[in-house]
Amino acid sequence: MPVVTNGRVIFNEIPEGYPEPGKTVVYDEAETLDLDSVVLNGGILVKTLVLSADPYMRGQMRDPSIETYVAAFTLGKPIYGYGIGVVLRSESTEYKTGDHVHGHFDYKHYQVIQENNLSNLRGTIKRHPKLPWTAYTGVAGGSGRTALYAWRTFAQAKPGNTVFVTTGAGPVGSMVIQIAKSEGLRVIASAGTDDKVAFVKEIGADVAFNYKTTDTATILAQEGPLDIYWDNVGGETLDLALKYAARYARFIECGMISGYNHKEGHQMKNLFEIIARRITISGFIVGDLATSDLVKEFEEVIIPRLAIGEFRFREDITEGLEHAGETLARIQRGTNVGKTSIVVGREDS
Amino acid sequence: MPVVTNGRVIFNEIPEGYPEPGKTVVYDEAETLDLDSVVLNGGILVKTLVLSADPYMRGQMRDPSIETYVAAFTLGKPIYGYGIGVVLRSESTEYKTGDHVHGHFDYKHYQVIQENNLSNLRGTIKRHPKLPWTAYTGVAGGSGRTALYAWRTFAQAKPGNTVFVTTGAGPVGSMVIQIAKSEGLRVIASAGTDDKVAFVKEIGADVAFNYKTTDTATILAQEGPLDIYWDNVGGETLDLALKYAARYARFIECGMISGYNHKEGHQMKNLFEIIARRITISGFIVGDLATSDLVKEFEEVIIPRLAIGEFRFREDITEGLEHAGETLARIQRGTNVGKTSIVVGREDS
Numbered sequence: 082m083p084v085v086t087n088g089r090v091i092f093n094e095i096p097e098g099y100p101e102p103g104k105t106v107v108y109d110e111a112e113t114l115d116l117d118s119v120v121l122n123g124g125i126l127v128k129t130l131v132l133s134a135d136p137y138m139r140g141q142m143r144d145p146s147i148e149t150y151v152a153a154f155t156l157g158k159p160i161y162g163y164g165i166g167v168v169l170r171s172e173s174t175e176y177k178t179g180d181h182v183h184g185h186f187d188y189k190h191y192q193v194i195q196e197n198n199l200s201n202l203r204g205t206i207k208r209h210p211k212l213p214w215t216a217y218t219g220v221a222g223g224s225g226r227t228a229l230y231a232w233r234t235f236a237q238a239k240p241g242n243t244v245f246v247t248t249g250a251g252p253v254g255s256m257v258i259q260i261a262k263s264e265g266l267r268v269i270a271s272a273g274t275d276d277k278v279a280f281v282k283e284i285g286a287d288v289a290f291n292y293k294t295t296d297t298a299t300i301l302a303q304e305g306p307l308d309i310y311w312d313n314v315g316g317e318t319l320d321l322a323l324k325y326a327a328r329y330a331r332f333i334e335c336g337m338i339s340g341y342n343h344k345e346g347h348q349m350k351n352l353f354e355i356i357a358r359r360i361t362i363s364g365f366i367v368g369d370l371a372t373s374d375l376v377k378e379f380e381e382v383i384i385p386r387l388a389i390g391e392f393r394f395r396e397d398i399t400e401g402l403e404h405a406g407e408t409l410a411r412i413q414r415g416t417n418v419g420k421t422s423i424v425v426g427r428e429d430s
Numbered sequence: 431m432p433v434v435t436n437g438r439v440i441f442n443e444i445p446e447g448y449p450e451p452g453k454t455v456v457y458d459e460a461e462t463l464d465l466d467s468v469v470l471n472g473g474i475l476v477k478t479l480v481l482s483a484d485p486y487m488r489g490q491m492r493d494p495s496i497e498t499y500v501a502a503f504t505l506g507k508p509i510y511g512y513g514i515g516v517v518l519r520s521e522s523t524e525y526k527t528g529d530h531v532h533g534h535f536d537y538k539h540y541q542v543i544q545e546n547n548l549s550n551l552r553g554t555i556k557r558h559p560k561l562p563w564t565a566y567t568g569v570a571g572g573s574g575r576t577a578l579y580a581w582r583t584f585a586q587a588k589p590g591n592t593v594f595v596t597t598g599a600g601p602v603g604s605m606v607i608q609i610a611k612s613e614g615l616r617v618i619a620s621a622g623t624d625d626k627v628a629f630v631k632e633i634g635a636d637v638a639f640n641y642k643t644t645d646t647a648t649i650l651a652q653e654g655p656l657d658i659y660w661d662n663v664g665g666e667t668l669d670l671a672l673k674y675a676a677r678y679a680r681f682i683e684c685g686m687i688s689g690y691n692h693k694e695g696h697q698m699k700n701l702f703e704i705i706a707r708r709i710t711i712s713g714f715i716v717g718d719l720a721t722s723d724l725v726k727e728f729e730e731v732i733i734p735r736l737a738i739g740e741f742r743f744r745e746d747i748t749e750g751l752e753h754a755g756e757t758l759a760r761i762q763r764g765t766n767v768g769k770t771s772i773v774v775g776r777e778d779s
Contacts, residue, residue, distance in 0.1 A: 149706050315701055334704045346699035352664055355683045355713035357498050362711040364704035 087112040090188035090405045092154040096142055099413050102406030105142060106160060114191055116169060123196030125176050127166040129425040132188055133218035134399070134408045136338050138162060159187040163223065165206060165214050166192060167428055173199060180205050183217070188405055190425055211388040213396075219420030220394040221387055223367060224252035227335065229379050230370040232260055235333045235363045240265030242308035243327070245301065247318055249286060250277035252394065252420035253335060256383075257311050258286050259392045269304050271297065271318075273415045284393050292318070301325035314339045316347040323351035323360065332362040338415075395419030436461040439537035439754045441503040445491055448762050451755030454491060455509060463540055465518060472545030474525050476515040478774040481537055482567035483748070483757045485687050487511060508536040512572065514555060514563050515541060516777055522548060529554050532566070537754055539774055560737040562745075568769030569743040570736055572716060573601035576684065578728050579719035581609055584682045584712045589614030591657035592676070594650065596667055598635060599626035601743065601769035602684060605732075606660050607635050608741045618653050620646065620667075622764045633742050641667070650674035663688045665696040672700035672709065681711040687764070744768030 089109050096105045119126060137151065138160070145153035154160050164186025168176050173196060176182060184202035186192055194202065208214060212221050219225070232238065244261050248254045249270030261268050262285035270286035272278050273293055281289040288304050290297075298321050301307070305325035312319055315337025322332065339347075354360060386392040397417040399408045402425045411417045438458050445454045468475060486500065487509070494502035503509045513535025517525050522545060525531060533551035535541055543551065557563060561570050568574070581587065593610050597603045598619030610617050611634035619635040621627050622642055630638040637653050639646075647670050650656070654674035661668055664686025671681065688696075703709060735741040746766040748757045751774045760766045 319701070320695075337702045337705065346669075346697050346701070348695050349698045349701075350695035352668070352695070352698075353686050355711060356686065356715075358713065359715055359718060360711075360713045362704060362709075364707065364709045366705075366708055369708060 084113055084115045085191065086110050087114045087189055087191050088402050089159045089190075090402060092142065092156055092158060092160050094156070095144060100139065100142055100406075100410050102410050106406045106409065108403045108406065112189075114193075116191070119193055121170065121172045121193065121195070123172045124194045124199060125168050125173050125182070126170040127182060127186075127192040127194060128169050128428075129164055129166045129186060129190055129192060129402075130181075130428065131165045131214045131218055132186060132402070132405075132423045132425055133163040133223070134405070134412055134421040134423055135162060136336065136412050138409065139413055159189050161185060161187045163218060164192075164425075165217060166426075172196075175199060176205070181208070182206065183222075188402065190402065209384055209388045212384070215396050215398055215420075215422045215424065216387065216394065218422040219252035219396065220256055220392070221384055224420060225256050225383055225387070226371070226375075226379055227367040228253050228256035228260060229383055230367055230375050231333050231335060231363075231365055232257060233375055233378075234365070234370050235331055235361075236261075236309050237331055238264055238266055238309065241267065243267045243269065243305065244309040244311060245269040245271075245305075245307045245322060246286075246311040246313075247271050247292075248273075248313040248336075248338070248415075249281040249289065250395070250419065251313065254311065254313060255281070255284055255394060256392065259284055261309075262286075266309075269300065269307075271300075274418075276418065280395060297321050298324075306330070309333065311335060312337065320347065320349050320351050323349075323354040323358075326354055326358050326360055328358050330358060330360045332360060334362060334364040338413075397421045399423045401425075433462050433464045434540065435459050436463045436538055436540050437751050438508045438539075439751060441491065441505055441507060441509050443505070444493060449488065449491055449755075449759050451759050455755045455758065457752045457755065461538075463542075465540070468542055470519065470521045470542065470544070472521045473543045473548060474517050474522050474531070475519040476531060476535075476541040476543060477518050477777075478513055478515045478535060478539055478541060478751075479530075479777065480514045480563045480567055481535060481751070481754075481772045481774055482512040482572075483754070483761055483770040483772055484511060485685060485761050487758065488762055508538050510534060510536045512567060513541075513774075514566055515775075521545075524548060525554070530557070531555065532571075537751065537772075539751060558733055558737045561733070564745050564747055564769075564771045564773065565736065565743065567771040568601035568745065569605055569741070570733055573769060574605050574732055574736070575720070575724075575728055576716040577602050577605035577609060578732055579716055579724050580682050580684060580712075580714055581606060582724055582727075583714070583719050584680055584710075585610075585658050586680055587613055587615055587658065590616065592616045592618065592654065593658035593660060594618045594620075594654075594656045594671060595635075595660040595662075596620050596641075597622075597662040597685075597687070597764075598630040598638065599744070599768070600662065603660065603662060604630070604633055604743060605741065608633055610658075611635075615658075618649065618656075620649075623767075625767065629744060646670050647673070655679070658682065660684060661686065669696065669698050669700050672698075672703040672707075675703055675707050675709055677707050679707060679709045681709060683711060683713040687762075746770045748772045750774075 165183045183206040250272040269288040271292040306327035310322040313336040316339035514532040517529045532555040599621040618637040620641040655676035659671040662685040665688035
């Protein structure tokens with residue numbers, strides 16, 4: 082194995098609104114690495130195969146003095162996220178060459194993970210032969226688990242209930258729609274392009290609309306009231322969902338992308354409906370929800386359904402780490418189509 | 431029994447902001463009643479002893495075309511609320527002369543409740559000899575039950591937890607403070623006058639402040655994070671409670687008085703904390719929460735504590751139904767001190 086250029090995506094500037102490629106992050110080729118001799122200190126050398134690009138990463142592109150649930154990226158250092166790679170060399174008893182590992186990955190081609198940082202990994206990962214690694218950054222990984230675990234924990238779903246799913250074409254939303262339909266619910270789903278709306282209909286939504294060209298309030302007034310609201314957007318849509326909620330509605334707060342790039346907040350007119358309609362609103366982080374039953378259901382029911390195509394998904398794959406900046410901007414503006422990931426390397430090259 | 435004037439409080443005009451005495455409601459003495467001969471049609475004739483005046487009644491002073499959880503008052507007819515009275519005559523097998531009854535009462539001196547309206551009553555009511563009837567419109571009645579039932583259902587209270595109680599001097603808030611202190615929690619409480627703050631300290635709050643003269647954000651930044659937030663006010667205070675919430679905080683949404691007279695809503699900046707801090711927000715109506723265990727605990731633990739003064743309360747009593755308009759305005763502005771009720775009549779006169 083030769084000396085290689087270890088291309089990296091560096092956090093360069095805190096964005097004001099949407100992140101800007103080449104400004105917020107820059108692709109840097111200054112680092113080289115001798116794959117044979119780089120010091121591992123009891124750790125492992127990993128070749129990055131796939132990196133996940135996720136909306137929540139916007140929250141890490143901030144002034145580190147602001148505290149929130151995820152650490153801020155460090156200016157001048159590589160950004161990071163969820164990744165999957167293959168072990169090239171190992172000095173650890175936990176991992177051997179050829180193992181696939183996943184977890185916290187820097188946005189770079191090769192990861193040297195020292196012994197004391199091995200706990201940032203989530204361990205080894207196996208792939209269903211009919212699913213690509215990219216699926217494991219989405220529906221077969223965290224997004225699918227988010228959908229299943231939170232649905233089971235908070236939805237109290239009954240056949241015939243009406244659920245409104247926002248960002249219905251995304252990896253979480255599309256899984257929620259398919260789980261809800263498999264349980265006999267009526268699904269209203271929104272998405273941001275006509276193409277996404279078509280996909281949402283294909284996977285079973287009873288009512289699907291483009292929220293950029295159709296008035297959400299009109300749809301909810303006609304098709305509500307909502308027994309369950311799956312929130313990926315927050316802001317005005319959350320306020321409208323409160324207005325058109327059924328009594329005892331369950332609001333599952335998965336994300337609020339509408340607020341990530343707008344700090345001034347939203348003028349909420351319908352918060353009193355929380356009381357009037359006895360609504361329960363639950364925020365969560367998927368890691369808190371895993372139980373052995375849910376893990377088992379995911380592995381034994383959801384993964385096989387994805388593998389045989391009974392549950393469908395779409396992927397938005399970027400080839401090449403050098404395009405990460407555009408990808409990160411795209412997911413904040415919602416112009417991606419399906420779960421977004423970056424293919425960084427291949428096992429056979 | 432003679433012919434009497436049956437003074438009534440009539441809904442006269444839908445208010446824009448705060449209700450105005452003599453305008454929103456008017457006191458009317460046009461109706462007379464022959465107590466001996468008024469036709470009961472199988473129902474009962476009740477002399478009103480006490481009427482409850484409550485913040486939520488603002489929501490009934492509205493255009494009836496707007497749907498919400500309580501019916502709108504009817505222009506030209508008496509307003510109504512929770513009341514307690516004594517039966518003067520009965521043609522019903524359910525009630526006899528001398529019984530005390532409670533439930534839906536018009537704001538008037540005498541109620542003729544026809545047989546088909548008897549279901550609007552909640553039945554007979556007994557008074558602890560050491561508590562006045564007025565207490566049963568508040569701490570010994572719905573307010574106390576609201577505090578206990580919602581606390582038991584949603585608070586998941588652990589000794590050492592920090593709870594922030596808004597409108598801490600009110601009938602619900604003061605009961606929440608005393609229940610929380612009896613369970614070993616640390617209590618932060620707000621109220622709107624220095625006199626109320628003094629009362630809140632007397633009943634055990636560890637930190638008490640006047641939100642009109644002290645910055646709520648400063649207090650919460652020093653004294654938080656909040657494991658439990660008891661919300662009686664909504665709006666900006668709710669937004670700040672989100673900002674200073676602990677992980678897994680429980681928000682109990684009892685009321686949002688700050689919004690009742692301001693329709694434009696509030697610019698919420700911290701809703702994303704619902705997700706970041708895994709917060710659960712629960713709206714409720716007390717009637718949904720009653721279980722036999724909670725009813726028993728209220729009767730056998732809370733009422734005796736109130737009767738012997740172990741749990742304290744303050745009352746704001748209006749003598750005379752003709753002053754109802756001022757009372758209803760006062761409770762919207764928060765210038766009342768303690769649970770507000772109107773003594774309409776006495777048993778011995």
